[in-house]
Amino acid sequence: MRAIGGLRRWRHNPLCRTTDLVEAWTALTVLLLILLLAPVAGVLTGKAAYAALQRSVREQHASRHEVAATVVRRTAESPFRADPDGGSGRGTRTRVLAEWSAPDGTLRRQPVLTGIARPRAGDRFRIWTDRQGRVAARPLDSATATVHAVLAGFGAALLAAGAGEAARRTVVRCLMRRRYERWDQAWERAGPDWGRTGAGS
Incomplete structure (x- = not known):
């Protein structure tokens, strides 16, 4: 004006x-x-x-799957880490050695982060994996x-x-x-x- x-x-x-x-x-x-x-x-x-x-x-949801993993044991290194996917309400996550079944049926075992406060052997939690059964990040949601x-x-x-x-x-x-x-x-x-x-x- x-x-x-x-x-x-x-x-x-x-x-x-x-x-x-x-x-x-x-x-x-x-x-x-x-x-x-x-x-x-x-x-x-x-x-x-x-x-x-x-x-x-769409691609991420087609290629990634949520599977149930089982805690084998806690790992000695880096017991607590910040959650890379979560907000301030989730707090810290614990690194554990876990195993799960890949889509082809093979058993996979590697260190992962879990939201369980005090994980023990046998505890179950959910993780995201790719088509080969490797740990993957949570897929992006539409919102x-x-x-x-x-x-x-x-x-x-x-x-x-x-x-x-x-x-x-x-x-x-x-x-x-x-x-x-x-x-x-x-x-x-x-x-x-x-x-x-x-x-x-």
Whole structure:
């Protein structure tokens, strides 16, 4: 709105310089571009991210399986670790040696993290594995993917708006440099006698 007001104010002003008009028109143009292009960039980016993330969700859910594992024993090294998948409510996880059956029926045994507070041999818990029965991360869920896509869209819209504002500032900086150069030239033309007209010197 300041850009429109600036154009109206400067249009018929005798003190208006060309650089003033260019600055006002640049501000108005960038404002309109931000209002039009930033939402479009956000929507397109969000849609692309949503499609890619939902495809990843489907692939992960197809390739990963939740299986029951049995605690063999606690491991001596690194007994407690932070849960990489959980929030603050889950607390720490304990490293244990566990065994489970792979999809092909073979028995797998390796150290894993469990949420059991004091695990004992024979305790059962759930883990995620890939098609070969190796431990895998929990698959991404659809709601989380949607949130990531929305954030990507907002980020793209903000980036587009920031790029427009950066372009406007660059133009204004160039215009200011040009004004200063013209003022310096005007002062040089005025010379050392400026302000002494008719003083007899």
